Amino acid sequence: MTVAAWERFLDDQSSWPAASRTTEHAMVRDTTSGTTFAKRKRMSPEERHLQIMQAAVTVIASKGFWGMSLQDIADEIGITEAALYHYIRSKNELLNMVLAEGYDTPEADEYNASTSSAADCDGHRVYYYPRYCVNVVLYNLQRPEMVQLFAMLNGEALNPEHPAHRFFIGRHLRNWEQIGSMNWVLPDGYDEERFYHIYTLAMSAMDGLQYRWLADHSVNLLEEWLAFSDEIFPEETWAGFRDPSEYDPESGCLLPLTLQSREV
Template sequence: MTLAAWERFLDDQDSWPAASRATEQTTARDTTSATTFVKRKRMSPEERHLQIMQAAVKVLAVKGFWGMSLQDIADEIGITEAALYHYINSKNDLLYAVLSEGYDTPDADEYNASTALVTDTDGHRVYYFPRYCLNIVLYNLQRPEMVQLFSMLNGEALNPEHPAHDFFIGRHLRNWEQVGSMDWVLPEGYDEERFYHLYTLAMSAMDGLQYRWLADHSVNLLEEWLAFCDEMFPEAQWAGFRDPSEYDPSAVPCLRPLTLQARESA
């Protein structure tokens, strides 16, 4: 059963926490519109870098790395390919920059963790994993082009010759290192190994659902994810452990004993 605190997200997108970088509008030129490029004022290096990154996301999301050329990027922003080399060294370097700056960013990490956190009456800062997962979905709903880019590159990078192969092969464990370091409040019966399996299940389910969402516009990503949550985090086991709104300081002032870190250190 969907939490009341989550139902509002279905009815009102204004209730979603605002994504920082995801709300920035792309300034790259639409080369499919047959309009003539109008020269703009000289950009600062930072502005040009951002414009190149946004154009690269747009092209990579559609063509992938193998199909993209640097001429495509130059055409998107209205400069020559030679001028583009003033800002990047190679096609590979551009790909690495897009991956490091555009997807798994500190902004995304902060967004996903911020409203999954509660501070109990003893000052312990603990996190709720089901809400953390929901935040990833809410964040990605605000950046569909970036999700499409990730999905495109993830598929391409199955090829060991792909320059992002190592990035994607190691990504799950890199992210787990961060997740595993956070102080999660969890139901009884969860040790580190079982929580890792739950984390892997949740991220795999999310990736698969996002593929469906990108391919079929009739799929409501948020509704489907909330239905998944009913299966992965059933109320009978997870009530009180799903969202910070469930925390009742008068009933349980200190949440520390309910955390995975406390169990592992006992």
């Protein structure tokens, strides 16, 4: 049974978490926002950098790294390949720039965590993992081209010769290090090992669902994820641990219910 606080997301995009949607320096939003650049004699380095990023996302999402050339990027932004070399030295450097600045960013982390947390009556800040997952979906709905880029590169990078191979092989554990450092409230019986398993299951299910969404426009990503959540986080186990709106101040301090407290 979907959490009542999540139902409004299906019909009202204005109710989506607002953190970083208008953040001035949120590069990940800018690269997929359809920004256009007025013709002018000279762009600032920052504007040109952003334009190259946008072009790289568009081209790589369509052609992949192996199929992309720097000439493609130059054509996308209307300059010569020789001029592009003033800003980027190689395909690998361009790929590293896209991965470092475009996907797993502090802005994305802020967005995903922003409304998945609550302060209990004693002032302890805790996080709700099922809501965090919903926020990941809401964020990715705002950047489909970036999700397609990720999917394309993730498949290509299965080849050990791919320059992003190590990035994707290590990404799951890198993200787990961040997740594991946060103060999650969890149902009885969840230790670190079991929480890692549910994290792995949720992220794997999300990746698979996003591939379907990219391939089939009839798939409603948010609606499907909320249905998945009912299976991954069943109400009989997770009620009270799914969303900050479920917290009742009358229930007192949440700190003893956190994973960090159990692991002490």
